[in-house]
Amino acid sequence: MRFLLTSFLLFLSFFLIAQKKTIDFETVANWRSIRDYGISQDGNYIWYATASDKGDVMLKVMNNNGNKILALSDYREATFSNDSRQIFIWGRDGIYEFDLKKKQKKRVITEANEFLFLHEIGTKKIGYEKNDSLIIEDLESKNIWHFQRPKKTILISEKSLLYLIRDSSMQQLDLINNKEININFGHNLTDATYDSSSSSLILLCLEQVNEAIFKYTLDKTNKLKRQKIEIDSTLNNFGFAQGSLKIADDGNTITFRVYEKESAPPKWLKAKNDLKIWNYQDKYLVSNLPYVDNPEMWIGFSFKNAKLSKLWSDSTTLVSREGSRYAVVKTLTNEREAFWNTNWLPRYYIIDVEEPTLRKFIPSSHKPVNIKLSPHSKYITWIDTISSHLFCFQIKTQNITDVSKQIEKLGTIKKIDNIYSHADDQWISNDKYLILHDEYNVYQLNPENENEAWCLTAGNNHPTLRFRTAELLDDIIGQDSILLTVKEDITHRNGFTKVKLYANGNPDITILDECLYYYPEIGANSKMPIKSKLIDDLLVLRQTAENQPNLYLIKKLSTAVQISKEDGSKEYAWFQSRLIKTTLNDSSINYGLLYLPKHLDTTKRHPIIFNFYMNRSFERFQFRTPALSTVNVNVPWYTSRGYIICVVDIQPSVGNTGPKALDCIEQMAKHLTRNYKWIDSTKMGLQGQSFGGYITNFVATHSTLFAAAQASSGKSDLISGYGGLSFGEGSDQSIQEIGQYNLQTTPWSHPQVYIENSSVFTSDKVNTPLLLMHGTYDNNVKIGQSIEIFTSLRRAGKPVWLLEYPMGHIMSDETQARDFQIKQQEFFDFYLMGKPMPDWMKNGYSK
Secondary structure, three states: EEEEEHHHHHHHHHHHHOOEOOHHHHHHHHOEEEEEEEEEEOOOEEEEEHHHHHOOEEEEEEEEEEEEEEEEOEEEEEOOOOOOOEEEEEEEOEEEEOOOOOOEEEEOOEEEEEEEEEEEEOOOOOEEOOEEEEEEOOOOOOOEEEEEEOOOOEEEEHHEEEEEEEEEEEEEEEOOOOOEEEOOOOOOEEEEEEEEOOOOEEEEOOOOOOOOOEEEEEOOOEEEEEEEEEOHHOOOOEEEEEOEEEEEEOEEEEEEEEEEOOOOOOOOOOOOOOOOOOOOOOOOHHHHHOOOOOOOEEEEEOOOOOOEEEEOOOEEEOOOOOOOOOEEEOOOOOHOOOOOOOOHHHOOOEOOOOOEEEEEEHHHHHHEEEEOOOOOOEEEEEOOOOOOOEEEEEEEOEEEEEHHHHHHHOOOOOOOOOOOOOOOOOOOOOOOOEEEOOOOEEEEOOOOOEEEEOOOHHHHEEEEEEEEEEEEOOOOOOEEEEEEEEEOOOOEEEEEEEEEOOOOOOOOEEEEEEOOOEEEOOOOOOOOOOOOOEEEEEEEEEEEEOOOEEEEEEEEEEEEEEEOOOOOOOOOOEEEEEEEEOOOOOOOOEEEEEEEOOOOOOOEEEEEEEEOOOOOOHHHHOOOOHHHHHHHHOOHHHHHHHHHHHEEEEOOOOOOHHHHHHHHHHHHHHHHHHHHHOHHHHEEEEEEHHHHHHHHHHHHOOOOOOOOOEEEEOOOOHHHOOOOOOOOOEEOHHHOOOOOOOOOOOOOOHHHHHHHHHHHHHHHHHOOOOOEEOOOOOOOOOHHHHHHHHHHHHHHOOOEEEEEOOOOOOOOOOOHHHHHHHHHHHHHHHHHOOOOOOOHHOOOOOO
């Protein structure tokens, strides 16, 4: 009897596995993921909305133990009341009001177009738009006020004031005392904004000649003090860029962006009869001129001297954060080719809007990147790529601090990366302290006091852990600690910790899990955690390669409670993943990510496809969403059909990019087939796009291990590529010399380097069937690169196909994407699965 029961259970499990569906177009279109979410102030309730690519939306309300309270279709957003007793949910059918304590619906406000605000000082009021009206309801007295829908609505919560701003007038509504004041400013409104730090309401009127700027300042009794400044005809020929109006902290300066209503033909359009003259002395290639960025036209205005300042010219453009008394501009030049002509390096200047003059502030010996203005406009920071040091310029004193030297004294600094480390720097305490990180540690320092510098993360005590800030610090006051995210090298485990400010610290890592919560250098739906106002619990998305992102509530930085339970994979043939380590020919270690069917039959041999770009093992816990393979082969699409996928890290190597990539991929392939007998060494494929397409072309023309290769939008000839145009029809030289291809030399200095890193020169030796895909209008990698390798392989009698779609570098059209998905799969199915050859591979467009 026991034998029969065991046999039945085995049969049932195999039957259930066999019933699992493969990923298809319907799966991709209907796959739901979490798009938005929020938490109540007491931390007891969470809402989240899921949506599919088809637009189907579902909103759920949960308690903090993960139990569902409410689920509504076609509702997309929500807000909790301050007392956490109510939630207002809005979507296609109107506004849904729900009592969280009683767990019951209160009402639905039908035909409400948009929820505007919930105000809870003094009395609880909501505002929403319905048809052509703005409606305000007092939820306690049940009074309702109807107003004509304004052009713009500004709620000043801390003062309980609502402004309804129209073309030439506005209403001030006192939400506590239910009083209304009508204000006529008599000019056509362009835009309006409010700044809480200076209690300034700015109205910008630029629609007609001799218009005005109004500044209304609220006093302690909420009375408005008006300042009107008429503008001359300076801006008559310009239009206003909506949403660009910003106010400086002190309320004395505003900035906004404009555009030319009727722009004159560009200067480079001088040629007659379509003749274009290319001159070696020109800064830009003639082909590049139509794509050269025009300067963003920003205007600065000072209320102190009532003057407008142009923050751009024909030769400069704004690079700093707008809405400040100070602006940083740079000269417009051909930066892309400045690596070989240093005369084209941009120069940077600071402009004081109150006293508009250009002032140079970066030493001429520096080659700066990532120039940033601090939130309160006291400092400007940048990284000098020559020294790899971070510098800080104090605007008031004009002193320059070498920040890297300041923290080098702590003995813990590894490297301040030019790309990432400066991207999420933050300032606290009114620009007094800078929070920054190197590769591993987080620091706090005062640029004006070398004795105030601390390593918050114990320096070398955690040599394999990388720390980053995990909250927006803004202007924290009275806070003695900050939240950090932690990622472990190699394993890529992720977690959180808190560290004390103003001290060298040794953080206690209480949560470090095999998943991805949040790490700023990894995208993949990895979002910063949010907190309720009354408790420190963290609401965060958690994901692994196999498990889609779901919301978890991390309590006291130790216990993680699952809140959402979205799982679209249950009915599909799913996958499992592993981190793989191998050794290269130079004895260095390389990594890869292996994805295989969840219920792999190890008694059989299975085909494998290798995918790559650059270093990608940090994606270990990134969820693989079912999607079309427009860039990389989609993992669940192929594993559900019995394929194994391996994503291989590609290590950089100066002048040796192609051969190094070949070594990374071949050594991984040999390692896998040597250690896993269920991988069929005769059925191995390659796939990559863009730089990955280049690698696919190279490996396919230099290796005998692979049975099929599919390259999308990839280069094949680095000599012709060097002289080619890309990214706005500019020279491709920088990309090949100092960019991804990393050759670090010219083809006339070392032609063999270019030959040895290209694919077309070994076309006669190719054994790997190759499917190429390229866009007719690809402006990043020209289709000629695929045509070159196609024609050379065609002449050599090698099996090669080219799919040319009317697209650019990335496929975005769904019809094209579906067609390509079918053809890519049919290609691999023929060579790796032994299925029949499709007609398009037999006949092409003609028989």
